[in-house]
Amino acid sequence: SQQGEEDPQALSIQEGENATMNCSYKTSINNLQWYRQNSGRGLVHLILIRSNEREKHSGRLRVTLDTSKKSSSLLITASRAADTASYFCATAPRETSGSRLTFGEGTQLTVNP
Amino acid sequence: NAGVTQTPKFQVLKTGQSMTLQCAQDMNHEYMSWYRQDPGMGLRLIHYSVGAGITDQGEVPNGYNVSRSTTEDFPLRLLSAAPSQTSVYFCASTPHPMTGTEAFFGQGTRLTVV
Numbered sequence: 001s002q003q004g005e006e007d008p009q010a011l012s013i014q015e016g017e018n019a020t021m022n023c024s025y026k027t028s029i030n031n032l033q034w035y036r037q038n039s040g041r042g043l044v045h046l047i048l049i050r051s052n053e054r055e056k057h058s059g060r061l062r063v064t065l066d067t068s069k070k071s072s073s074l075l076i077t078a079s080r081a082a083d084t085a086s087y088f089c090a091t092a093p094r095e096t097s098g099s100r101l102t103f104g105e106g107t108q109l110t111v112n113p
Numbered sequence: 114n115a116g117v118t119q120t121p122k123f124q125v126l127k128t129g130q131s132m133t134l135q136c137a138q139d140m141n142h143e144y145m146s147w148y149r150q151d152p153g154m155g156l157r158l159i160h161y162s163v164g165a166g167i168t169d170q171g172e173v174p175n176g177y178n179v180s181r182s183t184t185e186d187f188p189l190r191l192l193s194a195a196p197s198q199t200s201v202y203f204c205a206s207t208p209h210p211m212t213g214t215e216a217f218f219g220q221g222t223r224l225t226v227v
Contacts, residue, residue, distance in 0.1 A: 033215060042117075042203060043156070045215035088155055090216075100171070101205075101216060103148075103155035 006089060006104040014112050019076040021107040023089030024069075030092045032065055033101065034074050037086045046074075046087075051094070079111045115139050119204050119219035126194040126226045134189040134222050136204030142217070144207040145187040146171070147179065149200040150221075156203060162187055194226045 007022045025032070031050045035043040049056045049065045049072065056063045062075040076083055086108050090101040120135045138145065143164045148156035148171075158171030162181040176198060178190040187206075191198060201223050205216040 035218075040221075042218035042220045043205075043216075045217070048215055090156075100158060100161065101146075101156075102158070102172075105153070105155045 006087075006107045008107060009105070010108045010110070012110040012112065013079055015079060015081055017079055017111075019079050019083070019109055019111070021074045021087050021089075021109070023072045023074070023104050025072075025089075025091045025102075025104075026070065027091070028094040029067070030094045032063075032072050033090045033092070034061075034063060034072075035088045035090060035103075037088065037106070039085070043088065076109075079109075081111050081113045083109060083111045085109060117204055117206055117217050117219040119202075119222050121222060122220065123223050124225070126191070126224065128194060128196060128226060130194050132191050132194065134191070134202055134204075134224075136187045136189065136219060137185050138187075138204075138206040138217070139185065140206060140208070140217065141184060142206035142208050143184070144209065145181065146205050146207075146216070147177070147187070147189045148203045148205065149173065149198075150203060151200050159189065159202075191224075196226045198224065199226045200224060 005024045033048045034046040037043045047058045047063050049063050060077045065072045086106045088106045089104045117138045146161035147159040150156050157173050160179040162168045165184050168179050201221045203221050204219045207216045
């Protein structure tokens, strides 16, 4: 079964708007990662946040982690048409550190020009 | 560096046939893994390896075998293909499993079993 549940399943916004995606998980984690997948392509790593971190930034990306609620959010600011893709959260369980990633079902983001 | 290379990109099999999906990485990563992705779903772990000579099962291992004779290569074998194995298969590698770093993914193999 999938550890992560992502919300929403699909999101459609206009260029320039912000996009927020949420991820919930069930077990204790070492870290949580976000990946992007363009249609028909492999996954590309976006950002990793460790269990002892609460917020992390990378360019237009902002990730938060609340381990008490077992949830994370990914914010993409000033979205562009090129951000159109599926976004997945993945958790690494505490006992195996960086291995054995468990993926959520993803959020399909469409950014309209 | 080529990163993670998967071959073939597309494959059609008949039910009962066997085949091997190839995965190679040139980054000297210790950890490698295979996932399958079904329509509208996330990735599910099939098998993984923490180093040459060491493999273990993931979430959905039935019908698949793996081996890791070298650091670079991690082939996935379908023993007797079934329509339920129609999926997109991704191979990934991670520098060191205990440091909690990102995974690098191949471009995928789209497999259809008829």
